[in-house]
Amino acid sequence: MADATRLDALIVGAGFAGLYMLHKLRGMGFAARAVEAGSGVGGTWYWNRYPGARCDVESMFYCYQFDDGLSRDWEWTERYPAQPEILRYANHVADRFDLWPDISLNTRIVSAVHDEDAARWRVATDTGEAWLARYCIMATGCLSAANRPDFDGLDEFAGRVFHTGRWPHETVDFAGRRVGVVGTGSSAVQAIPEIAKEAAHVTVFQRTASYVVPANNRPLDPAEQADIKARYPELRAAARKTFGGFAVGIARQSALAVSEDECRETLARAWDEGGIGFLNAYRDFGFDEAANRRAQDFVRRKIRETVQDPETAAKLLPRHVIGCKRLSLGDDYYAAFNRPNVALVPLADDGIGRILPDGLTAGGTRFRFDDLVLATGFDAMTGALARIDIRGRGGIALAEAWEAGPRMYLGLMSNGFPNLFAITGPGSPSVLSNMMPTIEHHVEWIAECLGYLRGNGISGIEPSLDAQDAWVEHGNEVASKTLRYSCSSWYLGANVPGKPRVFMPYIGGMPSYMETCAAVAADGYRGFDLTPG
Ligand code: NAP
DSSP states (O other), rough: OTTTTEEEEEOOOOOOOHHHHHHHHHTTTEEEEEOOOOSSTTTTTHHHTTTOOOSSSOOOGSOOOHHHHHHOOOOBSSSOHOOOOHHHHHHHHHHHTOOOEEEESSOOOOEEEEETTTEEEEEETTTTEEEEEEEEEOOOOSSSOOOOOOOTGGGGGSSSEEEEEOOOOOOOOBTOOOOEEEEOOOHHHHHHHHHHHHHHHHEEEESSSEEEEEOOOOOOOOOHHHHHHTHHHHHHHHTTTTTOOOSOOOOOSEEEEEEEEHHHHHHHHHHHHHHGGGGGEEETTTOOHEEEEEEEHHHHEEEHHOSSSSSHHHHHHOOOOOSSSSOOOOSHHHHHTTTTTEEEOOOOOOOOEEEEETEEEEEEEEEEEEEEEEOOOOOTTTTTHSSSEEEEEOBBBBBHHTTTTOOBBBBOOTTTTTTTTTTTTTEEEEGGGGGHHHHHHHHHHHHHHHHHHHEEEEEEEOOOOOOOOOHHHHHOOOOOOSSSGGOOOOGTTTSTTTTTOOSOOOOOOHHHHHHHHHHHHHHHHHHTEEEEO
């Protein structure tokens, strides 16, 4: 480590969080560098290249707000941006702000160890590089560590195996191939209809049926785009006042305050409009089981109407609370099961039995296919951090400190890990909100904090245990009042065997969260211990 390069801030990741953090800190005169495992920037949108990959937040609002010129110049082509377009946007940002000289690509951070004497983080990479940084900022993403189930026999599979979150850069040709897809979450919902168009046959292995609402994607009309841009200040300000920072807010009325017919009509309008705003049509879908059942029934009816074979339709009917797992968007998911080359296999409680060289067994039946697609999601929120050997004060490992679930103050910092920040960490609204403004909020909070520390001769910042405990407790309390505990979602870590069952994102809403963060900073970083020197 003798020849470690010194930095003010080392940023782990060059997705949208890392890119803006780098730009922001450089602009403040800090020596900063972003280190990225991929061979390009874009994070999520660099890795998730599976067929049909598309964002389910509208493009006009899934973009940075910090630079008016960027907002003005960049033109989106569709209501929901497809992966290649988002990746082009990320590259445009890196070009536009000349970020490349301070980004190390193809470099994975393997460890970050706090050196108490030096009051620095010693960061090591898989390429043998070493950095000595005052601040270490984890811009590692919430959905970046692929969840690759440890199926018996997986290594013996003779065909190609793909994970949606680690899709190859080259075009994957499925023509004439029989494909097995494991998983029916958002990635599968987008990929299955596309793969089915090309493949000879697709067998979908479903552990839990998904609620899928239409995206209603369409090209963006230039006049509509110009109008939204002209009204960006007011629209963005309005979005900041909504629960998730989305363009669409939550209605004030209860679904139970109207007749069933009226509720159905409202939901039909929301359905036709498309988008995750479907569940915002009434205020209590997230809190009241009877209200929620109305939305469930509506979607189940739509599935029965869409899927021609009643037996297949019945297998596709989800039974859990709608919105408990992340709602999926897709325009042709259910209809894909009308194709003669798509088969649905619901998995029994014992799940996938064994992967064989030419397929798999499940429930005692053998299924044959040439290629296997794992649409099995991510070790969400904590996975990317857990895969780095992070050691804080006294050598304590982050993995150990978080053994019973992640513990962060405001989702930004963890006690025992001074000067280590996470962008959209567990305990922040993150995945329950529009990630772009959420990322910007964290980046700006962290940048302001570092400016404050520098301006006030403070060398270290770390949340107090009390403040952190109180925040975690508050987060659990708010989450317990929602219906989100009622299913096995990745929000709760339930998709990864052995992961503690803790609701990881903060569900108190963006407005109150941002207010708290601002008040904490205005109060001289209340709840944080500051080390002078
Ligand atoms: P996911 O929602 O976690 O879905 C994974 C699927 O694989 C689920 O159906 C899951 O079943 C199944 N699965 C996992 N392990 C399994 C096992 N051992 N055996 C059998 N089945 C297994 O992952 P995802 O679809 O990649 O999506 C993750 C998140 O990424 C989304 O919720 C969303 O936030 C984001 N995303 C967004 C977009 C978009 O913007 N349009 C697109 C893709 C992803 P269970 O449900 O039973 O666990």
